[in-house]
Amino acid sequence: MNRPEKPFRRKLDIKNGRVDLSHGAGGRAMAQLVADLFVAAFDNDMLSAGNDQAAFDVSEGRMVMTTDGYVVSPLFFPGGDIGSLSVHGTINDVAMAGARPLYLSASFIIEEGFALSDLSRIVGSMAAAARDARVKIVTGDTKVVERGKADGVFISTTGVGVVPEGLNLSADAARPGDKVLLSGTIGDHGIAVMSKRENLTFDTEILSDSAALHGLVAAMVAAGGPGLRLMRDPTRGGLAATLNEVAASSGVGFKLEEAAIPVRPQVHAACEFLGLDPLYVANEGKLVAVVAPDHAEAVLTAMRAHPLGLDAAPIGEVVADDNRFVQLTTAFGGGRIVDWLSGDQLPRIC
Amino acid sequence: MKFVDEYRDGELAKKLASRIAASVRPDREYAFMEFCGGHTHAISRYGVEDLLPANVRMVHGPGCPVCVLPVGRIDTAIRLARNPSVTLCTYGDLMRVPGSNGTSLMKAKAEGADIRMVYSTLDALRIAEAEPAREVVFFAIGFETTTPPTAVAIKLAEKKGLNNFTVFCNHVLTPSAIQNILESPDVRDLGTVQIDGFVGPAHVSTVIGTEPYAFFAEEFQKPVVIAGFEPLDVLQAVAMLIDQVNEDRHEVENEYTRAVTAEGNAVAKAEVAEVFELRRSFEWRGLGEVPYSALKLKAKYAAFDAEARFDLQYIPADDNPACECGAILRGVKEPAECKLFGTVCTPETPMGSCMVSSEGACAAHWTYGRFRAASRVKRAS
Numbered sequence A: 001m002n003r004p005e006k007p008f009r010r011k012l013d014i015k016n017g018r019v020d021l022s023h024g025a026g027g028r029a030m031a032q033l034v035a036d037l038f039v040a041a042f043d044n045d046m047l048s049a050g051n052d053q054a055a056f057d058v059s060e061g062r063m064v065m066t067t068d069g070y071v072v073s074p075l076f077f078p079g080g081d082i083g084s085l086s087v088h089g090t091i092n093d094v095a096m097a098g099a100r101p102l103y104l105s106a107s108f109i110i111e112e113g114f115a116l117s118d119l120s121r122i123v124g125s126m127a128a129a130a131r132d133a134r135v136k137i138v139t140g141d142t143k144v145v146e147r148g149k150a151d152g153v154f155i156s157t158t159g160v161g162v163v164p165e166g167l168n169l170s171a172d173a174a175r176p177g178d179k180v181l182l183s184g185t186i187g188d189h190g191i192a193v194m195s196k197r198e199n200l201t202f203d204t205e206i207l208s209d210s211a212a213l214h215g216l217v218a219a220m221v222a223a224g225g226p227g228l229r230l231m232r233d234p235t236r237g238g239l240a241a242t243l244n245e246v247a248a249s250s251g252v253g254f255k256l257e258e259a260a261i262p263v264r265p266q267v268h269a270a271c272e273f274l275g276l277d278p279l280y281v282a283n284e285g286k287l288v289a290v291v292a293p294d295h296a297e298a299v300l301t302a303m304r305a306h307p308l309g310l311d312a313a314p315i316g317e318v319v320a321d322d323n324r325f326v327q328l329t330t331a332f333g334g335g336r337i338v339d340w341l342s343g344d345q346l347p348r349i350c
Numbered sequence B: 001m002k003f004v005d006e007y008r009d010g011e012l013a014k015k016l017a018s019r020i021a022a023s024v025r026p027d028r029e030y031a032f033m034e035f036c037g038g039h040t041h042a043i044s045r046y047g048v049e050d051l052l053p054a055n056v057r058m059v060h061g062p063g064c065p066v067c068v069l070p071v072g073r074i075d076t077a078i079r080l081a082r083n084p085s086v087t088l089c090t091y092g093d094l095m096r097v098p099g100s101n102g103t104s105l106m107k108a109k110a111e112g113a114d115i116r117m118v119y120s121t122l123d124a125l126r127i128a129e130a131e132p133a134r135e136v137v138f139f140a141i142g143f144e145t146t147t148p149p150t151a152v153a154i155k156l157a158e159k160k161g162l163n164n165f166t167v168f169c170n171h172v173l174t175p176s177a178i179q180n181i182l183e184s185p186d187v188r189d190l191g192t193v194q195i196d197g198f199v200g201p202a203h204v205s206t207v208i209g210t211e212p213y214a215f216f217a218e219e220f221q222k223p224v225v226i227a228g229f230e231p232l233d234v235l236q237a238v239a240m241l242i243d244q245v246n247e248d249r250h251e252v253e254n255e256y257t258r259a260v261t262a263e264g265n266a267v268a269k270a271e272v273a274e275v276f277e278l279r280r281s282f283e284w285r286g287l288g289e290v291p292y293s294a295l296k297l298k299a300k301y302a303a304f305d306a307e308a309r310f311d312l313q314y315i316p317a318d319d320n321p322a323c324e325c326g327a328i329l330r331g332v333k334e335p336a337e338c339k340l341f342g343t344v345c346t347p348e349t350p351m352g353s354c355m356v357s358s359e360g361a362c363a364a365h366w367t368y369g370r371f372r373a374a375s376r377v378k379r380a381s
């Protein structure tokens, strides 16, 4: 009796191998990469079925869907990597609607010559992040581009989730008098990446705050219910960009207290050194919520009871303002605007 | 913030503010020019104005290196960058400064010029070493603080025998600019600009010391207080200036004793003196040609001088006629008095250099301070 032919003659050389153009060409090499690396790591029925799409039942109520591309450089940074980031970031975008994230898709654009060991590390970290978050990566795609046409690997993920009955969070829902709650310290992710890029070293390493926030969100929804107006995760452009967006959508202004905004001393010091303002630095595991005044205390208590909200703080309130300014009382005692970021935040030169 | 920084302490600031409020004479106005962009930035960033009495006014000065660079120099850099063999290394802020006819380094880069953003002269030197086939030019700007690192880089390039590294030198000098402002008709004869004293440079003074300011204090009878770049430094300096004015003194005082000495940094000064010499004259945006106000490379280092290597001729060019940067840099106008401020000109689409750097008066006012104008309008209506 003949044994069935083995699908792949040689094992994928994850230790020393590199991605080449054949890994994206649709032939056996690609099938092997998908099977041995992606399917093995993400490990779920829908993906293993080997279809070009994932099929699942639609639940009652409203669904949310979001998509995001990840191009972070360097790919590996203190506290995370592009893999975990691409899972957390998209889960968080789903969660900010108050939704429970269910499934993710993942699309990879890989540069020819990329080390399989690095790819495997990234895929492993994605799988772990998804597993911890109890979210499945159910479909995906792989493309390989010539050397020089990408920077190692780019990842796009799409997420879907369901919103609990009766919840309707929206950027235009902030009303004067509402309270602003922040879930923890700001600037950690941006500074962790920058410190790696600029080769900065600190006494205690600054780690990215990259984390999936849907657990925290669920606790807040339970505590705040209809008193929750909106939630946002302040990623690119930092807290400043997020609050300016909300101010524009809701047609209101904000008054913040700088002294109330938590910033780690090391992040503060690094910002000084780099000439950055923590309000503009990206976060990947923090959220800011606008809550009706009579629900603020309950939501804050729920946040502080969750491991990702230990440092949660009320940082200011919504005010009526036709100019839609985000104003800040500085720790120094003066006032100023927190404007949109223009261009890149660059170090001062003298 | 949880990080308590002693130079930003709100409690100390409150105490100092009430001391200032008690010391000002109600029957007069006080106007002090903060020379440096670093101070302009600190004042706006921390809302220092809110802690000053209504009759104490800060006038922004020309100490922002990006702001004072004239259009002609930006044009020259763009021409240089368009040379296919050249890699131009520049600070990020310079990328967006408008040149003539709506050009900028940013646009030249998009059109294919090899322009790289760097954080220091040494970054540029590294690029020159790594890419020997490229003519690497460092677009050097800045006051006395940034000059020593440029001198060090040039000497390092010489030591390493690099023959593809040059510097396009635009280093300028603080004392000549202050003197120019004090001698301007606006201040001296017409009295259209009131300046009762100066908040003197922080970092610049760590290099040159406090001595160079003695001349102004004496000749123009204006007090100078050297101050650090933290908001408490500025507040303290204002308190010291008010005391001097009230007591009719005009001395050079040093608030920034933690870093500045009378003589400055002898080693840094020696490095600079070895590599650079005075230019007979240099054009400043806002101030025009100012004699002996800038540096160039000595003939001995001509091999590292981009102006010599590429035979760069300076072609003066006019600012956008509606842009008031010039008047703002002289303290004659305020940003909000410019018709383009906040309409055509914002940090996203700057029409003048003062809207580019975060140390520029227009950018600082737009980014941090424009709510004040808005609330004034509201109160008036």
Ligand code: SF4
Residues within 6 Å of the ligand: B322, B323, B324, B325, B328, B335, B338, B339, B340, B341, B342, B345, B346, B350, B351, B352, B353, B354, B355, B362
């Ligand atoms: S607002 Fe713009 S155009 Fe007007 S003076 Fe300032 S930089 Fe120039």
